[in-house]
Amino acid sequence: MVNADFTVDDYAAYITVQRAEKLNAIDTSTKTEIIDRLRQYKDDEAVRVVVFQSDGDRAFCAGGDVREIPETDYSLKHFTDSWDELFATMRNLGLPTVAKVDGVALGGGFDWLLHTDFVVAASDAEVGQPEIDLGIVNHFSPPVLLDQVGVRKTMELLLTGETISGAEAAEIGLVTRSVPREELDEAVDSLVSTLVNKNxxxxxxxxxxxxxxxxxxxxxxxxxxxxxxxxxxxxxxxxxxxxxxxxxxxxxxxxxx
Incomplete structure (x- = not known):
């Protein structure tokens, strides 16, 4: 089962994770489908920008589905390979990507933001990398974090596992911009409108x-x-x-x- 919806409207493709009851944690089958859709959009003249969003207002994405971990005999490679493939596909897409963050973005969801070109977050959203509490040595976040926020903040985020608000994330350059929650839809729509009209x-x-x-x-x-x-x-x-x-x-x- 794929827990996502895919639509294209006015040159913008919208990928919506639909798993609000699980804080939009993303399972492997959904991640695989997203990768396949991105590859289709790359060669689709009707798509000029891709927007990642999620159902509900509690979470953008709480990361991978931890229930799959025991099912794969605790193989971390099973998860890192699929995240690697997603992030590489996004980077080589040739289209700008936008993330609309209206709630928590944790673990893999946090890494997803780091690899998205534009991130618009609600000022009261919560973003962070708590994987240290799962006994995981995260390898996706450090290179990007070091470039974006420097050593001190990278250490704080990765070693404490604590979250920061969307407003603070914007202040330190971790997200593109933050706006009050009630202005989030308008801010994303405005950005998308700008991007689809560029060459x-x-x-x-x-x-x-x-x-x-x-x-x-x-x-x-x-x-x-x-x-x-x-x-x-x-x-x-x-x-x-x-x-x-x-x-x-x-x-x-x-x-x-």
């Missing part, structure tokens, strides 16, 4: 360039991005169309990827 081909190249740069020295990243930029200007129609549209005082007419 899909340029969005893909910028996203790929940003993530590729994280693994390079600053000088190597600059050279890499310069090569991508110049090649794009030479071979793609986007640069010419963007400039011509601005000079003519009209909206650009972007071609699909």
């Amino acid at each position: 899909p081909r340029v969005v893909e190249k910028i996203k790929d360039g940003i993530y590729t740069s994280l693994e390079m020295s600053p000088s190597a990243a600059k050279s890499h991005l310069e090569d991508v930029s110049l090649e794009s200007a030479r071979t793609d129609p986007d640069y010419r169309e963007g400039v011509d549209a601005q000079l003519a005082g009209r909206d650009p007419e972007w071609t699909v990827k």
Whole structure:
């Protein structure tokens, strides 16, 4: 059984985890289906952004389904492999991803946020990584956390297992922005509207360039991005169309990827 719903509306794909009674903990079959859908969206001209959200207002995702742990003879690899596949698929998607966080985001749900391009959280949401209390040495969070919030906050979040609010998460750069709960839907809709109207081909190249740069020295990243930029200007129609549209005082007419 897959505990998620998948819809596409106005160039936005919405993936909604539907397991509110379990704080939207995600089981392996649902995770696998999400991965498969993301791969379909990658080549779908009707999709320009992907939104992750969940039923109810208590939880975005409380992590993986711990009931599966004994069923797999406590194999941690069973879970890490599927999370790895999900995060790699998201990174290589070529589309911006958005997470709408209206409640708790813990464990795998917290890692999910870290690997999403944009995170909009309710100011009273709770996010954190309590896996230390399950005896798990988390390997997804540290590299991303260190880059986003530094050593001190990474130590605090991972070694205490305590949660922080959506408002604090925004203050330290852990999420893109936080808003009062009653403004969350509007904030996400506004962001999605902005993203779907950007040039899909340029969005893909910028996203790929940003993530590729994280693994390079600053000088190597600059050279890499310069090569991508110049090649794009030479071979793609986007640069010419963007400039011509601005000079003519009209909206650009972007071609699909």
